[in-house]
């Protein structure tokens with residue numbers, strides 16, 4: 684049985700819909716299947732985390748929703764429309780900070796708004812709000828080289844927030860940070876999500892992070908990259924330190940851990 688798990692969650696109008704989405708790359712004379720027929724619906728205001736071993740196609744999946752990677756099979760819809768490229772309805776945050784070193788925090792955040800039909804004053808105000816939201820108000824005039832790693836990443840997050848996208852696509856945004864900063868940014872992200880209620884698709888290597896943030900955890904498997912399991916996280920929001928230390932959290936973490944680290948061998952390719 685090679686049919687992939689049908690992981691689509693029935694919803695009225697999914698914000699993001701992967702429909703048998705595949706992506707292959709040429710690899711010498713062979714073909715590498717980075718993603719194999721992924722079907723997954725993400726509802727408006729959901730917070731979905733994606734976890735899985737290196738090379739299982741997490742970034743490819745996110746890149747498809749972002750419009751940076753074209754599917755070679757199936758399709759990806761956002762609000763019912765096929766994705767044809769990046770757009771201001773989707774904000775992307777990468778692991779690398781990707782800030783312009785010659786622009787200040789404010790300049791970087793305003794740069795993200797350059798394609799929006801805004802006057803200078805509104806652009807400035809939006810940038811200020813986003814900068815305050817991530818706790819960088821005091822550093823609005825600072826250049827990136829004078830900021831810590833966590834502050835740079837907060838700046839990148841502010842840039843995405845300022846655009847006010849309906850969908851936030853985050854690819855291991857906290858991967859390079861120390862544990863304490865990471866926890867702080869996780870809580871800040873949840874806090875912001877709780878207030879703005881955007882749809883979030885969040886890729887991580889970290890099982891704890893996947894469970895703490897997500898309302899569903901998508902566990903992927905490699906070779907070919909595919910969805911292995913989707914695990915519901917029935918922990919209420921707002922999530923607190925108490926939730927993080929609860930037995931329910933521990934049980935879910937074990938379940939996700941097991942799904943990530945004890946995966947069955949890849950199904951054989953269809954003849």
Ligand SMILES: Nc1ncnc2c1ncn2[C@@H]1O[C@H](COP(=O)(O)OP(=O)(O)OP(=O)(O)O)[C@@H](O)[C@H]1O
Pocket residue numbers: 708709715716717735736737738739740741742743744888908
């Ligand atoms: N542009 C590309 N050209 C060729 N192969 C690619 C390309 N991008 C990704 N791949 C391959 O597709 C597979 C999935 O890559 P992807 O970056 O999506 O994995 P990932 O799950 O994000 O891994 P990591 O956790 O290490 O970031 C890998 O085998 C990778 O080598």
Ligand SMILES: [Mg+2]
Pocket residue numbers: 741742743
């Ligand atoms: Mg990746």
